[in-house]
Amino acid sequence: GENVEQHPSTLSVQEGDSAVIKCTYSDSASNYFPWYKQELGKRPQLIIDIRSNVGEKKDQRIAVTLNKTAKHFSLHITETQPEDSAVYFCAVVSGGSYIPTFGRGTSLIVHP
C-alpha cells in the first residue's frame, strides 16, 4: 500500500516567518494531494489541495508544490501568524484505488 512520510514532526517559528512542511509518498499512481489543518480538539479541515496535473497552487499565504518525479509535495505558509498554530496533515489519494493515506502530522507553533 501507500507509504506517506511527513517531516518535520514539530516546527517552531516566529510570527512573520515562513514555514515549510514536506511529505513524500511511494505510489506513483497517486494523483490527489490535500493538506488539512487540525486545531486542538477540532476536526481536520482542508486548507489547500493539488492534483497531479499541476505543479503549484497558491491561496493567499498558503501554497503547495508538487514534484511527481521525486514523489514529494510541500506546504508553504508565509507571514505566519499565531492563529496558524495547529497540527497539519498531508494526505495522498491513489488514482487507482481512491484510498486516502495520511501523514503523521506536523505540529506548527507560531510564537508571537
Place this chain on the structure above:
Amino acid sequence: EAEVAQSPRYKITEKSQAVAFWCDPISGHATLYWYRQILGQGPELLVQFQDESVVDDSQLPKDRFSAERLKGVDSTLKIQPAELGDSAMYLCASSLAGVDTQYFGPGTRLTVL
C-alpha cells in the same frame, strides 16, 4: 453550510462492552470514510464506502469491528467487545467522490476503561 454529523460526541465504556457510532454525511456525498485517530497521529482509515459498498476495509479489525451503510446514506461503526487499546477519536468524513475534498465530522471520543 452542510456538515457531517456524528453521534455521540463522547463515549465512555468498560472493556468487553459493545459501542456504536453513527455518522450522517453531507447530502449527496457518495463516499464515506471512518477513521481512527490516536492522539498525536494522523487519521488511520478503517473503512471506506462508495454508496453502500465497501471500497476498502483492510485496516478494520474484523474480529471486533463492523461497519455498515445499508441505504448508502448514513453509516454505523460498531465495536464488540471494546478493548483498552480502542480508546481514540473516531472520525467520519464524506466526499462527493473518491478523489474529492473530504469533509470531516466532529468525531466521537471513545474512552475504554
